[in-house]
Structure formats: C-alpha cells, structure tokens
Amino acid sequence: MQTPQTTVDPAEVAKFEAMAAEWWDLSGKFKPLHMLNPFRLDYITSQIAGEFDRDLKSDAPFKGLRILDIGCGGGLLAEPMARLGADVVGADAAAGNIPVAQVHAAQSGLDIDYRHTTAEAMAEAGEQFDAVLNMEVVEHVASPIDYLTACHDLLKPGGLHICSTINRNPKSYMMAIVGAEHIMRWLPKGTHEWSKFITPDELFDLLTRAGLTPVDRKGFVFNPIAWSWSLSDRDLSVNYVTASTRPS
Template sequence: MQAQQSTVDAGEVAKFEAMAAEWWDPNGKFKPLHMLNPCRLDYITTQIAAEFDRDLGAAAPFDGLRILDIGCGGGLLCEPMARLGATVVGADAAERNIPVAQVHAEQSGLNIDYRHTTAEDLAAAGEQFDIVLNMEVVEHVADPLTYLTACQQLLRPGGLHICSTINRNPKSFVVAIIGAEHVMRWLPKGTHEWNKFITPDELFDLLGKAGLTPVDRKGFVFNPVRWDWSLSDRDLSVNYVTAALKP
C-alpha cells in the first residue's frame, strides 16, 4: 500500500532529536515525564485491565496483547508494558530516539520492536494492535485529525486508544510554558507551542471524527507541596488523558 501523507512536523521532531540522549536521565530534560510516568502508568494499566478483563496481580497480565506506543521516545512506557507481558512496538518520527530506546531495552533484558516510522506509514502497511498509546504527541503534529485517524486505523475492532495532551487556556500557558520552560526549566524553551494545545472537548470531537468512541477523560494534576502527580476526575485544566474505543 502507498504510504499516507505524513502529519510529522519537522520542526517538532528536531526539538526531540536534540534531546534524545537524555531520555533515561531522571534529572535531565525529560524530568517532567519521569515524574509523571507513575501517574500515566496507573491510568494506562487500569484502562487496559478493565477493557480486556485482565488481572493486574497476575505474573504477565498483558500477555497476548499487542501494544503500539506511538511517539515512544526513549521507551519510558514501552518497557513497563513489555514487563507486563505485552508484545510492544515503539515507533517514533525522531530517528535518534530509536537507538537510545533499543540500547536501554537490551540492557534491561526486554524484547521491544522499536521502529523509526510514523502512524500513517504503520497504518498504510496494515499493522494492527489491541492498544495504541498516544501520549503527549497530538500537540506536536501538523494535522491532529489526520494523525488520530491513522491511530484509529491501527486498532483492531474493540481496540483501546489512550491519548494524553495539554489543555489550551490561560492556566496551561502559565503552567506548561512559563512555569515548566522558563521558571522551573524542566523543558527547553520552545518545547511546546500554546496554540497547538487542544481542549478536552476539542479532543473528544476529533476522536469521534477519527472513528473512535471516547469513553473516559481525567486530569493529571501536579501537587507542588507533595511534588507528585495524581489523577483527577474534575481538574483537566492543564495535563489530561483520554480513553477511546474502536467500535
């Protein structure tokens, strides 16, 4: 099949290429993701267990499930999914991320299929997955609807799509850009563009237009006193996550 037109934004890819070597440094440029990861994993594993009737207390609860982590970076989500027994494909448009992820997986004794490719090319090749993880990517692509449609095509019927991103409002500008990039310096300046942020209602609408059925959304909320993240049913004002199914 002919590859679909890519939604990759070359400028966005270049930002992450420049930071590739730091993916597994918990105090480096990806410190925010390391801090957020336990909260992300809590949501992801709970949604997968509920949808596919899996016991998270089992030795390999995701055995038999094929998972795609699109925009996998250095593999911060791929590795725990593999440890839970899933067959994992990690894909990223930033070529330099792939060897970093491969080396770390080998050092960890994990078998993960990492590829320098796009959602559109995977869909054109007819790849199919039970779960697509689409975390903190949609705000970096050139055409969110085309991108989400490719993610939908990658799912088997009944498949689960989990997507997180950043809300667009004055608070998110202060917290995610001024705070994270300029004050705390958790991220290099220019990592995010506020006008590319997507509100929860906009994302639900895009997911529906892409052929998915949204079923859940929650906020990721940072507590500066406890210095940790938690899930919230009500506060989606900055970071948030959604779950959607393919009919």
C-alpha cells in the same frame, strides 16, 4: 507504491531528537515526565486491564496483547508494557530516539520492536494492535485529525486508544510553558506551542470524527507544594488523558 502522507511536523521532531540522549536521565530535561510516569502507567494499565478483562496481580497480565506506543521516545512506557507481558512495538518519528530506546531495552533484558516510522506509514502497511498508546504527541503533529484517524486505523475492532495531551487555557500557558520552560527550565524554551494545545472537548470531538468512541477522561494534576502528581476526575485544566475504543 504511493508514499503515505504524514502528519509529522519536522520542526517538532527536531526538538525532541535534540534531547534524545537524555530520555533516561532522571534529573535531565525529561524529569517532569519521569515524575508523571507512574500516574500515566496507573491509568494505562487500569484501562487496558478493564477493557480486556485482565488481572493486574497475575503473572504477565498483558500476555497475548499487541500494544503500540506511538511517539515512544526512549521507551518510558514501552518497557513497562513489555514487563507486563505484552508484545510491544515502539514507534517514533525522531530517528535519534530509537537507538536510545533499543540500548536501554537491551540493558533491561526486554524484547521490544522499536521502529523509526510514523502512524500513517504503519496504518498504510496494515498493522493493527489491541491497544495504541498516544501520549503527549497529538499537540506536536501537523494535523491532529489525520493523525488520530491513523491511530484509529491502527486499532483492531474493539481496540483501546489512550491519548494524553495539554489543555489550552491561561493556566496551561503559565504551567506548561512559563513554569516548565522559563522558570523551572525543565524543558528547552519553545518545546511547546500554546496555540497547538487542545481542550478536552476539542479532543473528544476529534476522536469521534476519527471514528473512535471516547469512554473516559481524567486530569493529571501537579501540586507544586507537595511536588507531586495525582489523577483527578474533575481537574483537567492542564495535563489530561483520555480513553477511547474502536467500535467492533
């Protein structure tokens, strides 16, 4: 059997594997992600509910949906999806993240299928999902177009793809690298490479080339004075998120 090609960048995987034990430390290296997570979840849940006609106020609104969290880390998104009733698979190329996620899910009484694998390997195996969550991963892979093509293949026809990343401009360099890594020291220096950041127009083009249909994009905006995040229709200057569908 031919081994599927991979877009995994070993150097990028090593960065996150070194921080694996801190995934659930609210004051650790993933503090910015914990602060952002409620807004990511609001966007994700509203998009899934809208696409599959689900009532978020109902009990287990995502029951019957199979959701993949690719680049799941410690399970910050996989766990809420499971609580909403979805059948969740969490996959990560960093082996050290998986036991952290498994232990935390067990402690939380959640049944989540965590795997040390890649998007390409799962696509090659014929896995398919109603929704693929692809959050803060595309800027760390070796080939974004090949990676997004694998994400497309992992979706059932009519499925939903949620992808977030970081814009590439002087502001994002100051905020995501100088601010987060050098001044606030939220992340180790070198966590991000500015040259690998992707503009919203570039990402929409990549998604289209991968066979997906982009349907929405929003910005995640950090206010350093209020020390809080918000979702914006217009400001995609640093962090942003997109929604796409796989045509039926």
